[in-house]
Amino acid sequence: MEPTSQPMTAGASPALHPCYSEQAHRHFARLHLAVAPACNIQCHYCNRKYDCSNESRPGVVSELLTPEQAAHKALAVGAAIPHLAVVGVAGPGDPLANPERLFATFRELAEKAPDLTLCVSTNGLALPEQVEELVKYHIGHVTITINCIDPDIGARIYPWIFWNHRRIRGRKAAEMLIAQQQKGLEMLIERGVLVKVNSVLIPGINDEHLHEVHRVVKAKGAFLHNIMPLIARPEHGTYYGLAGQVEPTAEQVRALQDACASESGETGMMNHCQQCRADAVGMLGQDRGAEFTLEKVAAMQVDWRAALAKRAAVRATIERRLAMQTQFAKAKSPIPLPARRPAIIAPETLRMAVGSNDGQTIDAHFGHAREFLIFDVSPTGMRLVARRGIDSNYCSGPTTCGDTTTVLASAIEALRDCAVLLCARIGFEPWRPLEDAGIQPNSEHAMEPIVDALLAVYREWCDGGRLETEPALVRSSA
Template identity: 65%
Template sequence: MELKVLGQESLPNAAGGCASSGCGGSTDQLAHLPEHIRAKVHNHPCYSEEAHHHYARMHVAVAPACNIQCHYCNRKYDCANESRPGVVSELLTPEHAVKKVLAVAANIPQMTVLGIAGPGDPLANPERTFATFRALTEQAPDIKLCVSTNGLALPEQVEELCKHNIDHVTITINCVDPEVGAKIYPWIFWNNRRIKGRRGARILIEQQQKGLEMLTERGILVKVNSVLIPGVNDEHLKEVSKVVKARGAFLHNVMPLIAEAEHGTFYGVMGQRGPTHDELQALQDECAGDMAMMRHCRQCRADAVGMLGEDRGAEFTLDRIEEMEIDYAAAMEQRKAVHAAIEANREAQRRKSGESFVSLASLMPKKKELRPVLMAVATTGGGVINQHFGHAREFLVYEASAQDVRFIGHRKVDLYCSGGDTCGDAETALQKTIRILGGCEVVLCSKIGYEPWGELEEAGIAPNGEHAMEPIEEAVAIVYREMAEAGLLERPVEQPTRASA
């Protein structure tokens, strides 16, 4: 099918982007950006890959209505153990939302960002959204405010957004071609009418692009989210990445479709599959030639609380926060001290990793080169390896090569171990974890039991508990060097690498 891209002929030339393997490691994901932009995202866990190891975020669910319908969305389903956009357990009033934010910020001082992302669209609920922002701008000026929108109502709300402490906006843009859009969006609600099919998709795309340009003209950072839907927009997303970068977006987050049948979405019921890990990574790498890619997204619930990859929302339900006495002036002083300690730790980790990461070029025999290796890491945050293998609900995946260490993504797994020195006898869950970690050659964790150790080795994955509490990238580099010295990474030069294939 020939792609029809709206406005492509008028797009300005984009500056050169950050190639997938040319950014000098995962901590340099945004190194090509100007200093003033990097300063804005320095402690933003959703915009900075490095910051997500150290800082927390929260979302408040104050926006119930939505002005479009997506084939991958069903906001009626809620499971306390589920991480999926649009899912909430409690819908909040702006007053309750502000009280919850103050409670979370006081009890989780590393929380730096408050976002409104649903369960509907925040800009389809402007009164509730902006009432929340106004109160937080006054009562919690140290917290960054963000909004995530489908973009349909964005242009008429840009000026109001600029009145608040908001310098980050996320727009979900899944296409720039109405033909593709008609396969994703059955209808939009526009000017008090429901508009279906290609016409509705065209209006949505035009509004998204207009809003994106208006935001960037006013100095607001824009991240674009795109849902990868195999067979629908997978190839088209390369064009999306080029278009949104040319219009000023600074970060692109290509995330996998979630389409389990039990969620009741159209795609789930119709059997539309999500992408594999390899498909997602391959597309992210291709798009990375055009702009910086976000790879650490967890597709959070609309009421998520805590570090990315965790949800502490159950600690801050309405009945619990009503019982809390919050002195936010005192809490802000504590937050400043915690943030200063985090920054000192980040700087120490950077220095240590910089001193430890030694180029492996000298280890390459003639006519040989070192192949890259994927390693899975169990961590609870802080940028260090600090989690028991059997306690992990997700693993971070890094690719080590002779040039650098880069973050690839995360893989969610089922928790099968409930404690003790050995992991339990739930063989099925363990085997599922091993399958999900397919392609990884090493697992780095703080501790691991005998049973998973043996089964990992049988599956060709080397368990490693020797680097507990060490910085992740430093440990990955050390293990890669050890593999190189043992002659485990050599391959003929004639064989193309994945990056050049």
């Protein structure tokens, strides 16, 4: 868990929130309710024509919901996906520019799904006037998008705001927005709400300036700072997209995230952000929205009391598992960030490949897997190191059987640094070549949760003394 100096309010628990905890995002699902259409500012990276189902980016939704529809959707999703932990409102406009719709939704959820963590993501303009109301509904997590604290820079990001019955433009608009954001941030911190600050990295406009933003928001007590890349393509019809504003490269984003992290002592930077749509459903990086369209949800009968009990049971299981894991890891740090990890494997680390279609359980047949998840398990925890795709399935039907030797060879090549291969099933034929390549196939944990299986196998290896006596079994990757 990221350390924090913030006192926490009742609804604030980063352990359950996939956006606030690197660890939580592997276990708990979230739901965004598109209940807030209106906005009180214009950003140059946003196009208010929000109805598009083909894009995956913030502010984009397919169906706008009324508060009644939104609450029903949350209850339906909470019944169908028992590891749902968080319900957020992130748009397509600004939640706090739609206070009646927002709070009507939250009122119903507070009554019928009091276990769900509620959160909002706002531009901050209306934040100070809504802080008390947010606290009243136990909104323990608030995200504020803060792209600048300098109004001259703000004038290049925000063409206008609507404030006190007028449209205000230019530097003056940016100045007021910045003041409201900072005031709102301070008020939330004072009340123990966990605040995540999102900043959009806009090359040539706020890239250098974000160091200063980082310093200020962390000094004020923001729990996390999430620097995200600008998304700006002409087909989105945004000002930046049409005006040819460049997007940052992944390297630029990472370099800035790393620089900010080291400036503030490695704490409170978020690196697992997936820039979800404003109506996303499921685990981070996953969108099951198509299963819960207005039409489908309307037809669902929900027993919210039964769903509440089921979620409690599932949550208890996940928490037990996490506690075991924490105990297991004598750990200084939570699951570290895969991409920053140097490509060296310590002798006590076991690298394993997992065949999984759903990302949660070991459910893939070796011959049908299109990709493998590569995990490192060590005394300090486990981490997903890579997802490796293989060129074509080892077993793609009788017509391609002549090719299996080459395909198997390329699968083995893709997994060459792994000591164990976990999958739901594996044929007799590939077994021997895998073993010969030093990869132990294992289908004993079919359909089990990945985390449980990895732990079980790691324990076996430790108990069998294989990690200490045969460190050569764990080879380092180049």
